Amino acid sequence: MEDSFLIYEVKDTDSLGSIAGSIGMTAEELRDFHNANCREAGLLWFNGLTGIQKVLIPKNYKSATQIRKENSAAAPSKSVSPEFYAETYQVVESYESDFENKLEINYTLDIQLTKIEENHVENFVASVHCYDFKKNGEKPDDKMSELSIACAESIAPIKFIISNEGKISGIFKFEKLLKTFEEKRKDLEDFFIGEVSKKYIDKFAESLSNKEYFEKQLRSTLLYQVLFPKMTWFHKYDAWRDEFYLVKNSFPLNCICKADFIHLDEDQIQTDIKGEIEDKISLQELLTGRKFGEVPEEPLIGVVEIKYTTQKKTKQLISAEAGIALLQEGEIYRKQKISVSQN
Secondary structure (H helix, E strand, O other): OHHHEEEEEOOOOOOHHHHHHHOOOOHHHHHHHHHHHOOOOOOOOOOOOOOOOEEEEEOOOOOHHHHHHHHHHHOOOOOOOHHHOOOEEEEEEEEEEOOOOOEEEEEEEEEEEEEEEEOOEEEEEEEEEEEEEEEOOEOOOOHHHHHHHHHHHHOOOEEEEEOOOOOEEEEOOHHHHHHHHHHHHHHHHHHOOOHHHHHHHHHHHHHHHOHHHHHHHHHOOHHHHHHOOOHHHHHOOOOEEEEEOOOOOOOOEEEEEEEEEEEOOOOEEEEEEEEEEOOOOOHHHHHHOOOOOOOOOOOOEEEEEEEEEEEOOOOOEEEEEEEEEEEEOOEEEEEEEEEEEEO
8 A cells, every 4th residue: 555655744835735736636635645545644634734744645646637638648639540540450240139140240341541632621532342251150152142242342442531530421433433333233233143133233223323322321330430430539538429320221319428548558548438329219210210200108228339449659540349239128129249450
């Protein structure tokens, strides 16, 4: 215990407040610390030091302001930069509910961030390519999975416009994406024959042609919400309100969020963000993507948690783990998890 404090010799000009202020504490904090550790030095009853010759002060005390400064210095910048991302990440997504068997999908993700300037506005383009998919540890061998992957590959890599704060603001040169698919569509139709395959390709082309719908499909995935965080999240110390998609292709929900910062070691810091649904909505509304306009008797409970591990010196994203849980009437309806990590 004695290793945690120093013995300060009181001078005539000292006050409890002046001693406390010199180490970043309040007089009340120093008094409480002294009284909790003193044996022979005598208790401090008031802020005065009459008759007190020694005051116990903590060795490594850090004020809230000091802690915030240290966290901010270790965390990534408030603006996104190409250095934030490594070139390649391994991704694992899992889904489980009371109504479906657990599904786990593994794949590799390449990302490259490039700075651009249009109309005197600085943004970034993120080129993202997902490949080498496995379902429950095995390479998918059913036709629909193969077709789904082939359609996604036909437009890869997808290029997103990323704002300075780090979030997706659109698809870069969307018309070029459409043209790329049209050029490769015949090859898909020649290889994947049959009525079911034709309907799937038609449906894929239809969703791709609707820019607003296609962007929403991507924005609302857990992957892209985690991969492209608001960089200000790494500097939040008070609760704040933010929007999250808890179900793909539905509407975003207002969540009350809090962040904690954990120094894992000298090289890494973890930013742990937890959010709880603020909106009063039903599970049916969320799953259908339509708000009914009435407060449900049993509002859905939804929570999201994202843990980012970043390198203190380079500010690079080492890994991210996230989970979403939906609870209806006290029972877990669905869980979704994702892990994004460097090789």
